[in-house]
Amino acid sequence: MNPLRQPRPFFGVLGLVGLFLVLSCQEDRTASDSHKNALQGEIETELNHLVKVWYPKTIDTVNGGFWSDFNHRWEKDGEQKKFLVSQARHVWTTATLAQFFHDDSYTEMAAHGYRFLRDRMWDKEQGGFHSLLALEGDSLTVVSKGKSAYGNSFALYGLAAYYKVSKDSSALDLAKKTFAWLEEHAHDSVYGGYFDVLQRDGSWMLDLDENDKGYDNFIRKDWKDQNSSIHLLESFTALYEVWPDALLHKRLEELLVLIRDTIATDKGYLTLHLERDWTPVSFRDSSDTYRKKHFYLDHVSFGHDVETAFLMLEASHRLGITNDSLTARKAQQMVDHALEWGWDEKNGGFYDGGYYRAGGKRSIENRAKVWWTQAEGLNSLLLMAERHPREKPYYALFEKQWTYIRTKLIDHDYGGWYPEGLDTDPSAKTKAKAQIWKANYHNIRSLINVIKMLNGTFDLNEDEG
Known part of the structure; x- marks a missing residue:
């Protein structure tokens, strides 16, 4: 052979x-x-359905801006107050949709909302945006007693997005005025960061002992907080994209460092409220009765944690920080902490809130699966999967989260999302689809980001794994 x-x-x-x-x-x-x-394809279909159920239905051609209140059948039902946060979020959403769909009809919707912010919600006497207007007969009246950095941050967010798509220089000018107003009135030049709760003229309330004028959120007057801080980070990021100003760069970086290194704890969750010098506010040593009564002031908010992971990475990217391993590690830690504790392993979805007790013991205090938390979770889970493909089953968890949203949050009869998952609140099926605290920027932003990640056009998904 x-x-x-x-x-x-x-x-x-x-x-x-x-x-x-x-x-x-x-x-x-x-x-x-x-x-x-x-x-x-499923997610693109849901985005289209969601957009069509909100617009043009919510456009208020009578009073300006957007209608606020709709019942579960999408019928106008409620007081229809004009809340700065939801009005500004609609401006951001419609401007973002105009860019995503390349559809000028959404640019005009954003312009409609912008004109309302400019003409009706901006305080022409003392600057800054009013927080709340109410319909009284045929007219709108200012009913908020003070001003909010949180609310003004969303106005800025919407203005930046509208300018980006429209190139209307008057919108950018108003955004610059808003930033200047926040700088003059809300920024703390000693300890850094911003106060959220302000008097109508923008002054602080640190020396006030009695709420004799009915100021909004008076209980929080002496504190700084994570919620206004993360959304100022978000709005400054958007503004810096269209206006790369030196002071804005400094404040954006300041907020990123404060949130990442001070407001976010070593365990990987955000402290909700802090003293002026950034000492955490905690009711851990109080009675259970007192602590539960003030739960909204002191707890672990899993939704804000997973949302902030994304916002920090977005800010770092916009600032042009290369090889930002500190922010990348903290963002991943925050998502991992929420998964390890606040995630429903059986059904999917993130719970609303937990609490760390004395001695490190912890418990889930509110098992509600609120709609916006699920949207932010969807976005951040896929972002982690894209950035860390060789670590942990983030993509499988993303798919499970989408299944949860599709089966427990989306109303396949009337459209839109329930305020809470049906597994934790079956009565959510007949609750309001829209109100002043429930617009659509969380879920529409999440769906757009996810679609971009899936088709490879998203620019924050660098592999850090």
Whole structure:
């Protein structure tokens, strides 16, 4: 036998095995791509349904701005107050949709909302935006007693988005005025950061002992907080994209460092309220009765934690910080902490709130699965999967979160999202689809970001794994 011919059957078997493995891998990739495409299609369909149920239905052509209150059947039902936060969020959403869909009809919707912010909600006497207007007969009246950095941050957010798509210089000018007003009135030049609760003229309330004028949120007057801080970070990020001002850069970086290194704890969650010098406010040593009564002031908010993970990465990216491993690690830690404690492993979805007790003991205090938390969770889970593909099953968790949203949050009869998952609140099926605290920026932003991540056009998904 010719020895040169002996190995040929052996190599032939190997060749067949290799070919089989290659074909199998190709089939696996094809199946995976097909599944991913189907998932993306589902999410794109939901985005289209969600947009159509909100617009143009919510546009108020009578009073300006957007209608606020709709029942579960999407019928106007409620006081229809004009809340700065939801009005500004509509401006941001419609401007963002104009850019995403390349559809000028949404630019005009954003322009409609911008004009309302400019003409009706801006305080022409003392600057800054009013927080709340109410319909009294045929007119709108200011009913808020003070001003809010949180509310003004969303006005800024909407203005920046509208300018980005419209190039209307008057909107950018108003955004600059808003930033200047926040700088003059809300910024703390000694300890950094911003106070949220302000008097109508923008002054602080640190020296006030009695709420004799009915100021809004008087209980929080001496404190700084995570919620206004993270949304100022968010709005400054958006403004810096269209106006790379040196002072704005400084304040954006200041907020990023404060949130990442001070407001976010070593465990990976945000402290809700802090003293002026950033000492955490805690009711841990108070009675259970007192602590539960003030739960909204001191707890672990899993929704804000997963949202902030995204906002910090977005800010770092916009600032142009290269190899920002500190922010990347903290963002991942915050998502991991929420998954480890606040995630429903059986059904999917993030719970609303937990509490760390003395000695490190902890408990879930509110098992509600609030709509906006689920939206932010969807966005951040896929972001972690994109950035850390070799660590933890983030993508599988993202898919489970989408299944939860699709089956427990989306109303497939009337459209829109329930205020809470049906597994934790079956009565959510007949609760309001929209009110002043429930607009659509959380879920529309999440769906747009997820679609971009799935089709490879999102710019924050660098592999850090």
